[in-house]
Amino acid sequence: MSTRIFLLLLLLIANSTFCVYAQNNINLNGTWRFALAQTDKEAEGLSEFYVPGFKSNKLQSVPVPSNWEILGFEEPVYRGYPDDKGSEGFYLREFEIPADWNKKRVLLHFGGVWSSAEVWLNGTHLGQHNSGYTSFAFDVSRALKKKGTNVLAVRVRQVSREYKFDTFDDWTLAGIYRDVTLEAMPSNRWLDQVTTQTVFDKNYDDADLKVRVMVNDRNKQTIPGNYPTPGEPYHLRLTLSDKEGNSVAARTIEVPAHTSTGRDISLTFRVESPKHWTAETPYLYTLKAELLENDQAIHSRVEKIGFREISTEGGVFRINGQTVKLRGVNRHDEHPDVGRATRHEHWLEDIMKMKEANINYVRTAHYTHAKGFIELCDELGMYVGSEVSLGGAGHLREGPSYMDAALVRTYETITRDINSPSIVYWSVGNEDPLTSFHLTSIKVLKALDSTRPVLIPWRHESWLPEEIDILSAHYWQPHEYDTFAAQANRPIITTEYTHAYGTEGFGGLEARWKALTRHPAGAGGAIWMWADQGIKTPTIRPDKKYDNIVRDDKYMRIDAAGWDGIVDSYRNKTRDFWEVKAVYAQVYPVVDKMEFTPGQSTVRIPIQNDFDFTDLNNIKIDWSLREDDKTLASGTSTINGKPHAEGVFDLPIKEIKRVTQGKTYYAWFIFTGADGQEITRKAVELCPLNIPDNLLDGKEHIVLTKDEMTTVDVGNVRYVFNPMTGHLVSAALHHNLLITELTPTLWEKPDHGAASVIGNKLIRYIPDMNRNTPSVKSWNISEEADKVTIDAKVEYIVNDTTSFTTDYQYTISTDGRLNVRYEILPKVFAPSLPIVGMSLKTMPEMNNIRWLGLGPWNAYPNKRSAPILGVWGGETGSADVIGKKATRWIERSGSVGGVHISHVGYMGHNAASPDVINILSEVLSKPEKGRKPDDSFPLLLTDTGEPFIGEFGISLK
Template identity: 40%
Template structure:
């Protein structure tokens, strides 16, 4: 009988006010006219009538709930339990004015026996006082919102009073060859009737029946069982044997229906039923195995939270998350840092998702040298395991989160092993070689790829990196090196995979009501990690509300709080794809009949024939042939995809590549890659013909020099040393260019900068600085048919921030401009994010075209979601704006057909100026994607000012129409 619905609620600001105002609120005579309606389940801080949500640290407010309900007459002479699925943090409960108990644990389910307190056939009054601050509340606080209230369902369950099934535990195991299995049922039968202490009960029977799709698979009856004494229980074992079972895995989520029936006095008195999966988990040989096979976990951490409802999540939220995860090839969820709603775990059973379920110790895990806290640890451990021990999706128990190991931890580990010896255990963050034997799995956090490699090469235990890549902030320059870390770890047998931090931004929908809205980066000094300030990740509802992830603290998701995918989601999908292309470029010989592309099946249980390959062969931007294919290959075996090659000709004039989509059985796209054909140099679009190449012409004017070569005209400002204009065939394509040594930084990059002794506006730092010419030289080389200009220019923001650049311009007789750049930045910063030249393009731009990786933005260490191709987008398209890492060439085109074509750049990016015009950042150097709060791990991907004093690079501008 559900008690969900409208309850009545009042709030007291602290314990003293609570005792003074609501001390007798549970009595029938109490005046509750001031109580307001509230939904149960819900968090009271997601209702702006009551209180503000606070990040990490809860307020001192206590909540008071009242609810009246009619108890059916049928509850008479029954055993009646009052269940709470979740109350954060502490629930003290009264029924009909009588105190029935208190429970201090915010994320675990609990129940009271109310058989003696409920009034069958009458109106009953339930009263609940919810405290946020109790002795053990730090076990229920994490790097997330503290959200108090009765936020999960409440219901009443009745069972027979005299003899009933109190609990059932199910274990499944396979034989040595993993052909047949056993389902071991352990049912606790409790007796509660008047009887002499040594008197046995009348015999009872217990029958277990296993079915699938309505067909009985196995059944067994335990007969003539008795229980001695009137108040006692008996553990009854039943074993069901299953031949050739349909095993449960995340790839094959096969479920069976198990029913246990109790017969007493020749009558059927009680039934317990559940959906179970037949599977086992082991760490044999230091390898994580499911059903005897090694598995690789492609995981994310997940908070049980949604912006509209806080933690009062419902089935539609769970299904949305799991559907999006499965679409992104995620096969594992770590329940950070507490057990979620039971319905979510059951949906993982049904849809196929491995689960690392966490015993909630939160920030309290660092306090466990205090012996008095043992009670809170063991309660949470017991309730977590007992609720979910039969869930096949749960393959590992996480014992708390980051922190030390104490004697309380050790006792808890032993208790955990006693409650459930069928699953391995890990302690997140701990990967020490001297860990106690009760810890089966090493679980390092945020190690480099090289460190994972070293650990996995020598480990005797499996490794699950329970947090290893951090999706901090919404920008494009974070979430670096996911692919490198995952591939390096899982290349080893002991490397079982890992979980990204985190699935969704920890954002809540919050009304503004005229209050100040803080920016997550610019206003970091104005909000705390424990506050209720409004920090806008997104402004919504025409400014009436915001999505608040508390800025730097909770904007960690690969999807937004509303589950809109971020760029990082697509990177995750690509890295986690269980079909792996083993070549990005293949050799090709003339007259070769077919292309052979090696593809590895990285599924752990499914054959490669469960997917379809849909391929399209391209010549430049043009598709010239397509087809589909299926391949057969067992897990972890490589097959060859063959594509006809008859239409591949004239390599000197064209680029060829095969674009290949991998489609699941339902037609959805698992992954998509392109394979470039041949290793020849990249053909460039044709340059304007120069009938009789001649040395470029130099035209000098006041403060300006023009160099004309063929159809190209390059103008230089002799007062600044910079390019002032470029024209092709008489059409102007740029209004000037200037030095780049900075851009507005992303969250991860900004965090160490904000700790510097001297502070700057990191969004505008080293931007729009007037050049000061130091030296200028122009030389004409008749023999080489080129003009060379060398200009040294200083960009001084102040005495502590100076960048000196030497431009070496070379204009050839074919009209190509080569810009070789040497930059010496002396900045009061740790690094530069990028360096190069920014071209001003005006407002007339209408298209961006490039050959290289796309269509999504890319940066060093974050390229898995891109694929090689010839891409072209209108400049209004969002895909035109993202960063392009290592393009073969890139071109911008104006509405009147003028083009700026660049080759040889390390990266390029279209942007905008203050006047509504466009800019093109052509970069000779660019830092890679940051990793959590740290710079790129590979030194070549980090522009470290402490180690590098001069940055040298070059690119070319090619005159094309």
């Protein structure tokens, strides 16, 4: 037994030793020692921290990667420092290396340090790196201790000469926030760089994989006597494998000696029928490059590649020969809990939720994101516009002495991710003028990578130099994008085209998207922004700061300028998320309405396929035929339809044999992709025509009587009007009081969106126009055989500058229905109104609301893609019914009875007044941030001299 244990121990020791000796990478993440210096004096006291044996009671343990603001060392700052004064961090890390590294070349890699890193190893100064978002490395071979403990020291400055090139509309978060690693390789000859390019044939069937391998050699150049050494040849082996690990192509070549110099080696593989990489089909191959000596691999590099080719010929953006539309969003690489030290779980959550919203493109605003995020985009399928961090520097970008900042950022951005198929263009700076600074960056970029197009965000001029392949215009109105895309001779990717500000903006997304992408040159754009820019620290935020946005979490900070996500900081979906999902949906019915004749067996519904590479036969269609809230039939089907084309769905409607007046007929369609993810759901209204009398259900009429001038009785219904105000003051059924008040309404406290349209400075001076004293100017009642009509003209005086008049017409017909028509003419200081309509108050017991119309989401004239036609409802004051709902009819009901309101318009309801619903003819369109909706959407202007007109009908139940 003891012998077996001894042999087992020997085996474990041998295996352990082998693992250590075979190790080529060491991760230095973990616990480091750290001190923060907030003043120059404090920094001076730590200035020799890199000296071996340095001690200070200010050093404490912190995790790396991290941002020190997130750890609570100081309050985070939004944007930059007005006085260019920032704190500094001092980091120390001890480590040992494997014994077999003593003869190897070793690189020290930093994934990201914001914003400036000065590095020492064992007291030896390695250098300084001034670029906050790019990866960099030092050769530490000579500074390493081969035995014993190594001490790595990093001084991180927030403010450096170039730091403003890394300061944007976001938090400035300092520290070592990405991975720190050591990489070992042979010391005399190694694989320095492997780059790839895939080129398809004209039919996009077969492809060439072009590979360039840079092999560096540091062997001695001469032998004794100063004779040149002939050197030693070596072999290079390249192997291409598919996703399943099968070899697709392989080649081994002998490379003649090139002593003490590098050699760039080019090879081409012809690959038959490779699987194409697209965001819809993200198939990755593995390329392994091996440096062989004596038939043994002494160094290797592995790259994940995709067969993907980009073209902008003819002013159209294409991938693998197919026109592609980029349904995009801007993203900051940050999360409330970790700042910019994001990890796999954060990247994965973002990408999967983006895909759920039908997003296929991410703009990395305004800097290169973590390598792991890009690799997940490669793997899962997401187009990426990668950005060189050059924005925000103002006049510095015109200073010749700052050119090194452009070159460093350009080189380090491109070379890290050059083989990633997900990156489909490079971007330089953000919302900058074109300068020699930018053009030099672009020329360097083109020299490093000729396979991808380039753009400058915000620059859209037709005269831009030919090196700029793509045009980009920010935040234009729909008609401007329409004209622009119709005339452009280069593809347009608008890197910011609409702003999801707060929770009450984001108007006009669908209009902008369709105006741009209906043209071949309109390749798409990116919404600003994916997530609210929230940062959480272990310290309570400053008193009252950020309270107007974040009320329920005293540790969370969201600056007003960063409150712009379609998901919140923790990636919870907002109303704007669903709007994006609906607008970006790749499959949908082409029509909103279709006519039919009762008894018809089917109706043909055209279905648009806006996928770029997916046929409709891969999409499941769940359908249901409906009459108001009743489902008449349902089923599941698929149809054929090529990308960028229409298919036809034959909807069975034979169940609609008769139609009933007042009922709405429609079909629901739920489209689901092959991955099981719902793409969207849409409704098509079915409008009956040519209805024979025998197929139309009617209603009986009852006798109408009038008891006195202000009271009208219709069977068991009693309506009471006040001739002093012109208002309906009550309505009762079987002596049960249901309606207690009906008055005009044209004002409510504006939300952020409405306030930006009306004017934030104006609204504080505008009184509540719903609080007023009405004065009747005229009152008239007339009787006919089948109806009673009451006409009234009422003036409402709010103050010396604010008033409005309302002309009412109430008609009570013999079927017991009250029809209301009104005209409201305002005279008010505000240029626009938030709402216009009537306010109806009911008994508290009527605590349920239902409506036929768009739901469940709120709807506005220019923000109504997400809601779908159907019957929706909930309890009064609940989240299900609060807000603005687009309606065909509205019902309030409870233990005392109910009210049915026929109304094509909007319903408004809030929790503060649960007994009230606003029956609105118009609501103000939504802006996107501070930009007003364009004139094609209602702005409820008050200076036209024309009244606002509305009408609806009320029946008591």
